[in-house]
Amino acid sequence: MRLSFVGLLLAATSSAPDASAFTLTMGTGNSFGRLFRISTWGESHGGGVGVTLDGCPPRIPITREEIQVDLDRRRPGQSRITTPRDEKDSVEILSGLNAEGVTLGTPLAMLVRNEDQRSSDYLENDMSVAYRPSHADATYDAKYGVRAIAGGGRSSARETIGRVAAGAVARKILRMYNGIEVLAYVSKVQEIEAENVDHDKFTMEDVDSNIVRCPDGPSAERMLERIDVIRKTGNSVGGVVTCVVRNVPAGLGSPVFDKLEAELAKACMSIPAAKGFESGDGFGGTLLTGIEHNDEFYIDQVTGATRTRTNRSGGIQGGISNGENIVVHVAFKPTSTIAKAQNTVTRDGQEVELRGKGRHDPCVLPRAVPMVEAMVALTICDALMCQKAQCDLFPNDAPLEERPNPMGTTVHRAGGPREKVLTTGSGPIGLRVDEE
Structure with missing residues (x-):
C-alpha cells in the first residue's frame, strides 16, 4: 500500500x-510527465547522459537523424557565444524501436556519450572546494552532503540532452496528430527586445539564421553586439526565450492544480538558469484594465469556429487551451560561472575570492531555445494523451445543436457558420453573475 x-x-x-x-x-x-513520461540520468563529466521515455505510443516512425537535429541545435561549441566544449552529442537509441525504426510502445532509451570533458578545470584548483556564487554547488552539497564537482554534475545544462532527445519524439507525435508546431526564439537580451516577429509565420529556419537565434535580423545584430561586449570582459548576460505552439486543439489542460500553464511553468522553470515564466501577456497584463486585456470572441466566417480577436491569454484560459497559439516567455539569468573575481566561501566555511575557470556559456539563450521547445513539446504531448484518455474515451454522440461550437484555429463547424443572431444596433445580452 x-x-x-x-x-x-x-x-x-x-x-x-x-x-x-x-x-x-x-x-x-x-x-x-504523467502518461508521456521521461526520466533523465547522467552527469556532465560522467560516461554519458541520457533519457528513458516511457508511454510513447506505438507505431510512430522515428529515426536517429530526426532526434539528432534537435541535439545539434543544443550542443556546445556552436559559435563564439557558446561554450567551446567540443561535443558531437551523437545519440544512440538503445531500445523501444523495431528494425524498421517504428516505436514499439515500450520504453525508449537514448544515450549520448561524453567525450570532451576536462575535469581538471574543476579538480586541480580552488573550484574543488569553493562554491561558485549563484550556482548549484552549495545547495547540492547542502542537500546531499556530497556533489559532483567536475562540471556541476546534474546541475549542468548537459543534463538537458535527455530532455531534448525525448522532446524530438514529442515534436514528431504532435506534428503527426494535428500539425502542431513548437517553435522558440530569443526575444530579449537584457533590455534589447526582438521586433516584428509574426507568431503565425516565423520558422525554425528564421530562428537559426543567426547565432543568437532571433528571427528578427536587426534585433539579432544588436543582441550579438551586447553579448560580445559582455563576453570579452569575462562576464555573462541573460534574457528571455519566447515559445509559440501552433495548431493546438482546444481542451488541453485540467483544472484546478493541473492547469496547462501551471504544467508549462513547471516544465520551463526546471531548465537550468530559468528564473521566470509568463503565459500570454504575463506581468504586462497587470498594467491593463479588464476591457483592454480580455480576448473577445467571434465566429470565423470561413470555418464557423469560435476564435479570439486578440491573444493576450496566450492560448490558455481557465488553465485549458482555447485553440489559439500558445505563447509563453521564459526568463534566463546570466550564467553563474564567470571569469571575474567574486567573494564566496569554501566547503569548510572559509571566506575566499574565486575566479571561474574552464569552459562555459557567456549567454545561455541560444542553446536554451531547443531546451524550451523540448520541455513545451513534452508538456503538450502529455496533456494531449491525458485529454484523449479522459474525454475522448467515448465519442460525443449528442446532436450537433447540443454540442459546444468547435473552438480554435484548426477546426471546422459542420454545416459552416451559423447565421448571426445580433443585428446592427442591437444592445448587449444581459448577463447576471454571482462569482466569489
Missing part, C-alpha cells in the same frame, strides 16, 4: 498492528 508522507507519519505512530506494512514512495526529481 502506498501513502503520502503525512499518511506514513500517521501510520508510523498508529497503534494498529499492520502499521509497519505501509511503505513510502517518493520521487527524487529526475522524472517528468
Whole structure:
C-alpha cells in the first residue's frame, strides 16, 4: 500500500498492528510527465547522459537523424557565444524501436556519450572546494552532503540532452496528430527586445539564421553586439526565450492544480538558469484594465469556429487551451560561472575570492531555445494523451445543436457558420453573475 508522507507519519505512530506494512514512495526529481513520461540520468563529466521515455505510443516512425537535429541545435561549441566544449552529442537509441525504426510502445532509451570533458578545470584548483556564487554547488552539497564537482554534475545544462532527445519524439507525435508546431526564439537580451516577429509565420529556419537565434535580423545584430561586449570582459548576460505552439486543439489542460500553464511553468522553470515564466501577456497584463486585456470572441466566417480577436491569454484560459497559439516567455539569468573575481566561501566555511575557470556559456539563450521547445513539446504531448484518455474515451454522440461550437484555429463547424443572431444596433445580452 502506498501513502503520502503525512499518511506514513500517521501510520508510523498508529497503534494498529499492520502499521509497519505501509511503505513510502517518493520521487527524487529526475522524472517528468504523467502518461508521456521521461526520466533523465547522467552527469556532465560522467560516461554519458541520457533519457528513458516511457508511454510513447506505438507505431510512430522515428529515426536517429530526426532526434539528432534537435541535439545539434543544443550542443556546445556552436559559435563564439557558446561554450567551446567540443561535443558531437551523437545519440544512440538503445531500445523501444523495431528494425524498421517504428516505436514499439515500450520504453525508449537514448544515450549520448561524453567525450570532451576536462575535469581538471574543476579538480586541480580552488573550484574543488569553493562554491561558485549563484550556482548549484552549495545547495547540492547542502542537500546531499556530497556533489559532483567536475562540471556541476546534474546541475549542468548537459543534463538537458535527455530532455531534448525525448522532446524530438514529442515534436514528431504532435506534428503527426494535428500539425502542431513548437517553435522558440530569443526575444530579449537584457533590455534589447526582438521586433516584428509574426507568431503565425516565423520558422525554425528564421530562428537559426543567426547565432543568437532571433528571427528578427536587426534585433539579432544588436543582441550579438551586447553579448560580445559582455563576453570579452569575462562576464555573462541573460534574457528571455519566447515559445509559440501552433495548431493546438482546444481542451488541453485540467483544472484546478493541473492547469496547462501551471504544467508549462513547471516544465520551463526546471531548465537550468530559468528564473521566470509568463503565459500570454504575463506581468504586462497587470498594467491593463479588464476591457483592454480580455480576448473577445467571434465566429470565423470561413470555418464557423469560435476564435479570439486578440491573444493576450496566450492560448490558455481557465488553465485549458482555447485553440489559439500558445505563447509563453521564459526568463534566463546570466550564467553563474564567470571569469571575474567574486567573494564566496569554501566547503569548510572559509571566506575566499574565486575566479571561474574552464569552459562555459557567456549567454545561455541560444542553446536554451531547443531546451524550451523540448520541455513545451513534452508538456503538450502529455496533456494531449491525458485529454484523449479522459474525454475522448467515448465519442460525443449528442446532436450537433447540443454540442459546444468547435473552438480554435484548426477546426471546422459542420454545416459552416451559423447565421448571426445580433443585428446592427442591437444592445448587449444581459448577463447576471454571482462569482466569489
